[in-house]
Amino acid sequence: MTRKVADCRKYPSEMNCTLTISGEEDEVLRAAVDHAVSVHGHEDSDQLRTDIRGLLEDEAPAAGGNGMNFVQLIEFRTKRREELNRLLDEWEDVTGGKRTATRAVLTTDHDQPDSFYEFVEFPSYEDAMRNSALPETDALAQRMRELCEGEPTFHNLDVVRAERL
Structure with missing residues (x-):
């Protein structure tokens, strides 16, 4: 299964967050939602989860x-x-x-x-x-x-x- 990445650097915020989360899709989604709520002040909702899932990218395979x-x-x-x-x-x-x-x-x-x-x-x-x-x-x-x-x-x-x- 392809690992996924959520990278705050791609979505500039007032706090200039640099967090990157990678792993299996479901664990990245959970961690990214927790981060969005606790750090960025978003409200935990089905819409937030849908939005974040849509922003996840495949992790680049490591050379060697x-x-x-x-x-x-x-x-x-x-x-x-x-x-x-x-x-x-x-x-x-x-x-x-x-x-x-x-x-x-x-x-x-x-x-x-x-x-x-x-x-x-x-x-x-x-x-x-x-x-x-x-x-x-x-x-x-x-x-x-x-x-x-x-x-x-x-x-x-x-x-x-x-x-x-």
Whole structure:
């Protein structure tokens, strides 16, 4: 049976709720109704249950069983590594609870120490695009350009195989 997902981030509210619930349809529906009543102030009713059931989406299958289905690869050059690290730390702080990136790995080329490659993992392409649309991510990109020699290059990569070795 396909697991279902209820994701508050897709339905902006005054409280900017970021809760995501996933599981079998009936358990997600129960949890989502409880959440809608206790957190968002909705009244428990048959109509609320019908509305929420209509908003449930199929959970994206995990590639290689680890949930990583999409990766952005960012290539760039900079001699200002410490400033870059501070900028990335700041972005992580201001996007807590909003970002959809699940993991990032920053690497430097062993033979060309001013060349960097960052791998940013996402559950899906759509999640990566939501992350890119955050004002904080746009601000990061602008400030990152100031630290780089030339424009960073972005690659949008669908994961076809991922394994823990």
